[in-house]
Amino acid sequence: MRIPISALILFVCLYTHAQQTDLTTQLYETYETYKEPLLQKRRIKHHELQPLIEQYKNHPKFKVTQVGKSIEGRSLSLISLGEGPTDVFLWSQMHGDEPTATQAIFDILNFFKSDDFAAEKQQILANCTLHFLPMLNPDGAEVFQRRNRLGIDVNRDALRLQSPEGQTLKRVRDSLDADFGFNLHDQSTYYNAERTEKPATISYLAPAYNYEKDINEVRGNAMKVIVFMNKIIQKYAPGQVGRYNDDFEPRAFGDNIQKWGTSAILIESGGYHNDVEKQEIRKLNYVSILSAISTIAKENYKDIALEEYEEIPENDRKLFDLKIANATYPLLGKNYILDIGINRLEVDKKDHNDFWYSSRILDQGDLSTYYGYETLDASGHTIVPGKVYPKLVNTLNDLAALDITSLLKSGYTYVRVENIPSSKLSSPFPIHIIGKRYKLPEFSIEIGLNPTFLLKKDRKITHAIINGFLIDLEADKKTNFRNAMIYR
Structure with a gap:
């Protein structure tokens, strides 16, 4: 039986492709x-x-x-x-x-x-x-x-x-x-x-x-x-x-x-x-x-x-590390629906062998045409600012002994520490460390600011965003959290 040339060429192409796919x-x-x-x-x-x-x-x-x-x-x-x-x-x-x-x-x-x-x-x-x-x-x-x-x-x-x-x-x-x-x-x-x-x-x-x-x-x-x-x-x-x-x-x-x-x-x-x-x-x-x-x-x-x-x-170029969608943002007595795009920016350590994150709000408003490596639909959730834990903690070891998840659920996103090692660049805990006399600025959702806030639904805090990392306070699972900030 005579095989058409076109069929022979197709066979050779498929065979070659199969060989390459196998390699x-x-x-x-x-x-x-x-x-x-x-x-x-x-x-x-x-x-x-x-x-x-x-x-x-x-x-x-x-x-x-x-x-x-x-x-x-x-x-x-x-x-x-x-x-x-x-x-x-x-x-x-x-x-x-x-x-x-x-x-x-x-x-x-x-x-x-x-x-x-x-x-x-x-x-x-x-x-x-x-x-x-x-x-x-x-x-x-x-x-x-x-x-x-x-x-x-x-x-x-x-x-x-x-x-x-x-x-x-x-x-x-x-x-x-x-x-x-x-x-x-x-x-x-x-x-x-x-x-x-x-x-x-x-x-x-x-x-x-x-x-x-x-x-x-x-x-x-x-x-x-x-x-x-x-x-x-x-x-x-x-x-x-x-x-x-x-x-x-x-x-x-x-x-x-x-x-x-x-x-x-x-x-x-x-x-x-x-x-x-x-x-x-x-x-x-x-x-x-x-x-x-x-x-x-x-x-x-x-x-x-x-x-x-x-x-x-x-x-x-329409990706964020974290996208918060449809959150309710109270401002001057009114509620607004807001999407927030967050990127975790790397800060090199002195020897340029490692880094830590200092995150920023990159954009906010209608971000429906943008995407996130991680996205949370915050419909029905209200943005609330975090508070400073009222007790002064002496050392980082003392801070480590606290139940930080419970602090976040109670609305605290900052802890005052009296003795912060000068060599410490960032907080290893999912909560910000602030100096004894540090004055917290007025809360705002604004491009260029560090993304730290809480999300509340039905009077219950369900999520914390700490230095751009999303922490689900109702889920018992590992997060990709790396570090929070230190403000001296």
């Missing part, structure tokens, strides 16, 4: 085997990466080259492996406070260092040469800030090339004349997939190379790989992918790298529910990037329709 599933299920255990948090430093990089210098599969230095003299290393004709260049953390993909890079390197997946790795490394430049902005990473030591955004230095970090990136790209470039970033956790309550856990962009936003083969290949990666993420975080606006930015590296002939793929790691340190997103980076490298090696991305790129929802 992706295996990568996801075996991830913990390759996850680099020395990297477990976002605030990683240059010196923590050096022992990891050092182990590859004497490994026969890898080549490590120092390709530059930061302004403060920290080394920039390129780790390469493979013998294939297609050069794939991946760089991370050109913004110092965007480290998720840096961790994923070392997971990927562990994968290639292992003896597992021998056939898959052979196919990749026979067709591709991979180059990794982790932590392009180590000076910014040292103090967990976006910009470099010069105070500039390295991603806006592609034309002037004032920064040694930008000069290094340009020089490496040019020397490789890379076919594909993965520009790895983090974005705000407050981005959502357009018109949905779902966070944009991963966002993509195939940057434009001119104002007209033309699509040539180079940019088209980037779009096709992005479509491929989107399908992978949908399997593990359905509906949680966004697409960046592609307006041309003539100073940006991504746009210029596309212009210089490298298919540039921007990947942004956003938010994921209860993933403060972005470890689940790190895993999604690992799985999707490795799968993308595999499809580049096989060249089966070429069969993907460009139109599918535009079907990815655009990035939006």
Whole structure:
């Protein structure tokens, strides 16, 4: 029997997709085997990466080259492996406070260092040469800030090339004349997939190379790989992918790298529910990037329709950490219905290795088109201010001995403590600590203020919002509370 050509092509496409899906599933299920255990948090430093990089210098599969230095003299290393004709260049953390993909890079390197997946790795490394430049902005990473030591955004230095970090990136790209470039970033956790309550856990962009936003083969290949990666993420975080606006930015590296002939793929790691340190997103980076490298090696991305790129929802920014909806707010003798959008803002500790939260009201009014990682419909509940506990507590140990849930139920959100250690930055208890002489300001729900209030229904206090954390006083369950404030 003669098989039609169209049926044969369909069979080949389905078979190839099944093979790739199987690889992706295996990568996801075996991830913990390759996850680099020395990297477990976002605030990683240059010196923590050096022992990891050092182990590859004497490994026969890898080549490590120092390709530059930061302004403060920290080394920039390129780790390469493979013998294939297609050069794939991946760089991370050109913004110092965007480290998720840096961790994923070392997971990927562990994968290639292992003896597992021998056939898959052979196919990749026979067709591709991979180059990794982790932590392009180590000076910014040292103090967990976006910009470099010069105070500039390295991603806006592609034309002037004032920064040694930008000069290094340009020089490496040019020397490789890379076919594909993965520009790895983090974005705000407050981005959502357009018109949905779902966070944009991963966002993509195939940057434009001119104002007209033309699509040539180079940019088209980037779009096709992005479509491929989107399908992978949908399997593990359905509906949680966004697409960046592609307006041309003539100073940006991504746009210029596309212009210089490298298919540039921007990947942004956003938010994921209860993933403060972005470890689940790190895993999604690992799985999707490795799968993308595999499809580049096989060249089966070429069969993907460009139109599918535009079907990815655009990035939006309408997420709060906590949204209180339909609360009754008494003001000057009248009652108003109010939605309140609250974000928990990180405050770095002195050594930039950890942080505490100082939350703020970001918006209020009709927030019906906005969403929250956590949302409470407060219909029928009235906002009431918290009171100061009337007894002076001597030490934090004495405070720990109190039944704080009972205090909250009784309307107290502040406790005076006589001896507050000077080293203490925040309250570890779900109640604010205030100094002996601290005068509480007049209560108000107002943008920019710390969100601390109680919700009452039928004369009973049911919920407390303390430093932007929601505490259900009627439910016996663990909350995601981290810290309250100290006002001296």
